[in-house]
Amino acid sequence: MAHSQSTPAERDALFAVLADPRRRRLLELLEHLEPGRRTTLSDLSERLAAAEESTEREQRQNVAVTLRHVHLPKLDDAGLVEYDPETNVVETVDRTDDRAELGRAMPATEE
Known part of the structure; x- marks a missing residue:
């Protein structure tokens, strides 16, 4: 979704991906890495x-x-990371455009 204008269906798909708390936590962890940085x-x-305080071996697995x-x-399908399942390598991507697009797509809320 890293383009300036997305369709409503593309925004809905992105919101669906971000609806999961574990995926949001994962993206928060990746926020601290530079775009293009790889991790395993x-x-x-x-x-x-x-981060989830999973201490048991079975929970970590x-x-x-x-x-x-x-x-x-x-997350890879949504363009939020690049993931290679053969090597188990995850590469961060620049999400600046996505954040701006999400900001425009979010309805204003009243406090």
Whole structure:
């Protein structure tokens, strides 16, 4: 979605991807990396498990499995990360355009 004007369907798809709390936490962790920086599934799994306070080995394995098979592919499809399932490498992407587009797509809220 990294283009200046997206369609309503593209915005809806992006909002659907971002609706999941684990994917949002993962993107928050990746925010601290420069665009184009690479990391591994293993590193992300450990960092996300720590952020979620998953201390049991089975919980940490569950984080890794769901990242590999669910969350990273969805984020990759949405253009929010580049994920290679063969090498388990995740590359960050510049999301500046996406944030601006989301800001325009969000309805104003009253406090």
